[in-house]
Amino acid sequence: MTKTKISPFKHEYFLGYINQVLPQFVKVHFPSSVLLNGFTHFGKEFNGGLVGSFVVIEGDKYGFLGRITELSLPESERLSLNEKAFQTSDFHPTGKIEILLSFDLYNPFDVKKGLTAYPNIGAKVFVSSGELVQQYMSRFGVRNGEEVKEPPLLGSLVSSPDTKVKVNLQSIFGRHCAVVGTTGGGKSYTVSKLIESLIATGNKAILIDATGEYSGSYKGIKSINVGNGENIFHYSQLTIDDLFFMLKPSIRTQMPKLMEAIRSLKIAKMLNGSDITYKGETVKIEEGNVKKENAKKKPYDVFYYKHIGTIENGLADFDFTKLAKQINEECAYDKGTHWENIYQVDVSYCISLISRVNNLANTPEFNQIFGFQEVKKETDITNLIDSFVSIENTTDSLLRLNLESVKYDFQVRETLVNAIGKYLLNKARNKDFEKSPVVVLIDEAHQFLNKSIKDEYFDTKPLDAFDSIAKECRKYGLFLCIATQMPRDIPSGTLSQMGTFIVHRLINYNDKEAVSNACSTANKNTLDFLPILGEGEAILTGVDFPMPIIMKFDKPTIEPDSSTPKLN
Numbered sequence: 104m105t106k107t108k109i110s111p112f113k114h115e116y117f118l119g120y121i122n123q124v125l126p127q128f129v130k131v132h133f134p135s136s137v138l139l140n141g142f143t144h145f146g147k148e149f150n151g152g153l154v155g156s157f158v159v160i161e162g163d164k165y166g167f168l169g170r171i172t173e174l175s176l177p178e179s180e181r182l183s184l185n186e187k188a189f190q191t192s193d194f195h196p197t198g199k200i201e202i203l204l205s206f207d208l209y210n211p212f213d214v215k216k217g218l219t220a221y222p223n224i225g226a227k228v229f230v231s232s233g234e235l236v237q238q239y240m241s242r243f244g245v246r247n248g249e250e251v252k253e254p255p256l257l258g259s260l261v262s263s264p265d266t267k268v269k270v271n272l273q274s275i276f277g278r279h280c281a282v283v284g285t286t287g288g289g290k291s292y293t294v295s296k297l298i299e300s301l302i303a304t305g306n307k308a309i310l311i312d313a314t315g316e317y318s319g320s321y322k323g324i325k326s327i328n329v330g331n332g333e334n335i336f337h338y339s340q341l342t343i344d345d346l347f348f349m350l351k352p353s354i355r356t357q358m359p360k361l362m363e364a365i366r367s368l369k370i371a372k373m374l375n376g377s378d379i380t381y382k383g384e385t386v387k388i389e390e391g392n393v394k395k396e397n398a399k400k401k402p403y404d405v406f407y408y409k410h411i412g413t414i415e416n417g418l419a420d421f422d423f424t425k426l427a428k429q430i431n432e433e434c435a436y437d438k439g440t441h442w443e444n445i446y447q448v449d450v451s452y453c454i455s456l457i458s459r460v461n462n463l464a465n466t467p468e469f470n471q472i473f474g475f476q477e478v479k480k481e482t483d484i485t486n487l488i489d490s491f492v493s494i495e496n497t498t499d500s501l502l503r504l505n506l507e508s509v510k511y512d513f514q515v516r517e518t519l520v521n522a523i524g525k526y527l528l529n530k531a532r533n534k535d536f537e538k539s540p541v542v543v544l545i546d547e548a549h550q551f552l553n554k555s556i557k558d559e560y561f562d563t564k565p566l567d568a569f570d571s572i573a574k575e576c577r578k579y580g581l582f583l584c585i586a587t588q589m590p591r592d593i594p595s596g597t598l599s600q601m602g603t604f605i606v607h608r609l610i611n612y613n614d615k616e617a618v619s620n621a622c623s624t625a626n627k628n629t630l631d632f633l634p635i636l637g638e639g640e641a642i643l644t645g646v647d648f649p650m651p652i653i654m655k656f657d658k659p660t661i662e663p664d665s666s667t668p669k670l671n
Contacts (some may be wrong), residue, residue, distance in 0.1 A: 203650030233266030244274020278602020288607030315507030323500030330508030524568030602644030
């Protein structure tokens with residue numbers, strides 16, 4: 104992008120003088136109320152001194168960009184005002200200016216991180232041109248020495264609709280992003296606009312579509328419908344913890360038997376039906392099950408310790424249909440060197456676990472998602488994710504996982520999304536995204552990110568895969584963008600890792616506090632605008648944004664299906 108020469112300080116744009124300097128803001132004196140009026144200069148319209156308007160302040164060493172947050176009249180003039188004074192503009196207002204950033208006087212685009220200086224009393228205040236603000240926004244997130252490319256157009260400033268907001272996507276997603284706002288605030292349109300911008304700039308994105316509203320024909324989209332049995336996340340790609348979430352074994356009696364059964368079935372799978380042998384001793388494997396009753400332990404133990412890395416890989420890669428029977432086999436009485444007969448007391452302790460295993464294998468809600476009675480296919484979701492994120496994929500830009508048909512029963516949705524998160528987390532740790540970064544967008548994130556499973560037998564287990572992604576995966580090239588209408592329901596640890604916030608209208612006090620606590624760059628003056636933001640309007644703020652931006656997002660080319668049915 105061509106670097107434009109701009110002079111921020113022009114006599115024609117003069118507003119007034121600084122008359123008070125405080126740590127959080129400065130106050131300005133307007134010599135005449137006429138200076139507050141809007142005007143046109145060289146065909147461009149300027150708002151003048153309205154609340155929300157941008158101004159520049161000419162200091163001794165630095166210039167300052169600020170926003171007018173308050174206008175008032177001195178007490179002496181307020182008491183003597185009359186109609187004639189208003190008609191002749193014979194009064195002298197004052198205003199409060201929130202300083203947003205400082206810049207080099209001789210190179211206005213050299214923005215200083217933080218406020219290292221303040222303007223002096225008597226410093227001149229000028230109306231800021233929209234072009235200057237636009238140039239600043241387009242450089243947010245660009246490091247020194249990096250080329251400033253033309254960023255995508257997202258919308259326009261609320262205070263100046265002619266000033267376009269073009270923002271580098273690295274500054275939005277590079278430190279994770281949260282899109283929040285109440286229903287009807289334009290959150291879904293913003294997510295759709297961000298998706299289009301990612302695709303247009305040649306990036307890849309995975310969209311977890313909780314309700315099916317992003318069904319439009321985006322360029323390079325690959326849609327996967329989950330929940331109807333067409334595409335499954337095969338159980339063999341789940342972690343052992345994921346399986347425990349669903350089976351809920353009791354800690355003292357059932358969990359050890361379940362762990363041993365899983366180890367045995369992994370060994371049976373590795374041997375592909377062959378018996379376990381060692382120095383003339385044999386442990387039989389019949390129909391995929393390890394027969395432990397009245398068997399010697401030595402062959403089993405030798406094989407286990409020889410392949411312990413593969414067996415203890417944390418994945419549920421075994422034949423689930425054999426699990427109930429294998430749990431029964433694990434109830435053989437352990438004598439140290441061998442197993443004796445099945446101990447019926449242990450079997451009775453495991454009856455409820457065996458029942459849950461059988462129910463899991465025969466529950467349609469689970470089978471249509473995890474395929475407990477199927478073999479892994481090429482259309483498995485993990486295979487499709489691998490294919491999509493690979494460098495060889497140059498045609499698909501958006502992988503949409505449509506969860507519209509996934510049931511809400513048995514915490515299937517939460518378990519599925521957490522499993523997808525764990526799979527992506529492991530790929531990130533293996534550095535699969537370093538050469539091909541991916542943004543994962545989660546719609547209705549409050550349904551998935553603050554969940555745990557607990558009952559009378561099973562201790563609380565957090566579903567925290569995306570919490571781990573937020574904390575450690577930025578450096579691996581896996582970026583997270585969550586969208587929610589209830590930020591208070593997002594774990595504070597996850598929310599605090601969001602480097603960028605796009606905040607639409609928020610009314611609930613707890614929601615505003617959640618954003619305020621997680622987003623240090625959004626000061627009180629800016630958050631005061633939250634309850635009055637219109638549809639599509641939002642505050643854009645973050646680590647790479649030296650100043651908050653109050654903007655209105657353009658409508659996306661492909662609108663999400665988020666309309667509300669109308670009553671007669």
